[in-house]
Amino acid sequence: MDITFVESEKGKKKLCLDGYLYIKDKTVNNKIYWKCEMCKKMKCSARVITVNESIQKRSGNHNHAGDxxxxxxxxxxxxxxxxxxxxxxxxxxxxxxxxxxxxxxxxxxxxxxxxxxxxxxxxxxxxxxxxxxxx
Incomplete structure (x- = not known):
């Protein structure tokens, strides 16, 4: 899986993965927890955990199409x-x-x-x- 990052309007990193954008939720030790950027707007439950910019775990499914x-x-x-x-x-x-x-x-x-x-x-x-x- 190819993961890349883009910068948000506010200068924060967003994770690009499989046509979806994720925003940083929290960081614990060296794990970064990401949530779909549509988590509030569309109540999307998709989440990703990365360690050293590699995917460790994915959970939830998107309830919308990727863009x-x-x-x-x-x-x-x-x-x-x-x-x-x-x-x-x-x-x-x-x-x-x-x-x-x-x-x-x-x-x-x-x-x-x-x-x-x-x-x-x-x-x-x-x-x-x-x-x-x-x-």
Missing amino acids: AAEIDAAKAMEKVKEHAINSQDTPHYIVSCASMEVSGAAAVKLPSVSNMKRTIRNIRARKKYWTCFAK
């Missing part, structure tokens, strides 16, 4: 944020590049253009703010 487009959109937003940090390209250019790279299904799941541009400006403002203190 690969949601995962693709999350990965695209990660690329947008990385591009914003590592380049001085305009927000419009970064957003247009990201929009061209994703599928039609994932493009629907992306935030609006104005929200993506705002995210880019906020990331750059935070980077600029913290580099002032690094000197």
